[in-house]
Amino acid sequence: VTGFIIDPEVMEYFGHKAISTNTTAIMELVKNSRDANATKIEIEFIGIGKKNGMIRINDNGDGMNIDDIENKWMVVGTKSRRVDKKTRSGKAVWGEMGIGRFACSKLGNHLKMITVKKNQKEQIDMDFDWTKFKNTKEKSAEDVMFGDPYVSRPNPTPEHGVTLEIYELNSKWIASDINDLIDDVGVMLADESDGNLSVIINK
Numbered sequence: 001v002t003g004f005i006i007d008p009e010v011m012e013y014f015g016h017k018a019i020s021t022n023t024t025a026i027m028e029l030v031k032n033s034r035d036a037n038a039t040k041i042e043i044e045f046i047g048i049g050k051k052n053g054m055i056r057i058n059d060n061g062d063g064m065n066i067d068d069i070e071n072k073w074m075v076v077g078t079k080s081r082r083v084d085k086k087t088r089s090g091k092a093v094w095g096e097m098g099i100g101r102f103a104c105s106k107l108g109n110h111l112k113m114i115t116v117k118k119n120q121k122e123q124i125d126m127d128f129d130w131t132k133f134k135n136t137k138e139k140s141a142e143d144v145m146f147g148d149p150y151v152s153r154p155n156p157t158p159e160h161g162v163t164l165e166i167y168e169l170n171s172k173w174i175a176s177d178i179n180d181l182i183d184d185v186g187v188m189l190a191d192e193s194d195g196n197l198s199v200i201i202n203k
Contacts (some may be wrong), residue, residue, distance in 0.1 A: 015105035025103035036061030054167040063117040105130035109168040118160040
C-alpha cells in the first residue's frame with residue numbers, strides 16, 4: 001500500500017492561505033516563542049515600508065539544538081504539540097498544529113534562523129528559501145531540500161533562545177499595520193495570567 005505524496009506547493013498553503021494576515025503570522029511566531037518558555041520577545045522592523053526590509057524576532061526561550069531542529073522544527077504538525085499540552089513552566093500551550101513556523105514564509109521569501117539551546121554552548125544557524133517549494137521539479141515536499149543546520153560558532157554568553165531574521169518581504173509594512181500588531185499583542189498579554197512575558201516592538 002502506498003502512502004500519500006504531498007505536492008511541494010501545498011506547503012505554500014500553510015503559510016499563505018492557512019495564515020490569513022501578516023499580523024496573524026507574527027502572532028503565531030510570538031506564540032511559538034512563548035510556548036518555548038520565553039519571557040522576553042523582541043520584534044524589530046528594519047527598513048519599514050520597503051520590500052527589501054527585514055523583520056527580526058528574537059526570544060530568550062529554550063532554544064534548539066540540531067536534534068530539535070531535525071525532529072521538531074522540520075516535522076510538519078509535530079506530535080509534541082498534541083502530546084505536551086503544557087510548557088515546561090506549566091502554562092497551557094497556545095500553539096496547536098505545529099505549523100506556526102510557516103508563518104515565516106507568509107512574511108518573506110527567506111529566513112535565517114539562529115538558535116542556542118538552554119544549557120548548551122553551540123550556536124546553530126539554518127537558512128530557508130521558501131521559494132523552493134514553488135520553483136521545483138520535485139514531486140514531493142519531502143524531496144525539497146534546504147541546507148543542513150550548522151554550528152556557526154560557540155556561544156560566548158549564557159544567552160539562549162531563537163532569532164528569526166525574515167527578509168525579501170512579501171508585503172510592505174506601514175505604521176497602521178504595526179499599530180494593529182501592537183493591539184493584538186496587548187490582547188494576548190492580557191491573557192497571560194502570570195504577567196511573566198514581555199513583548200517589545202521596535203519600528
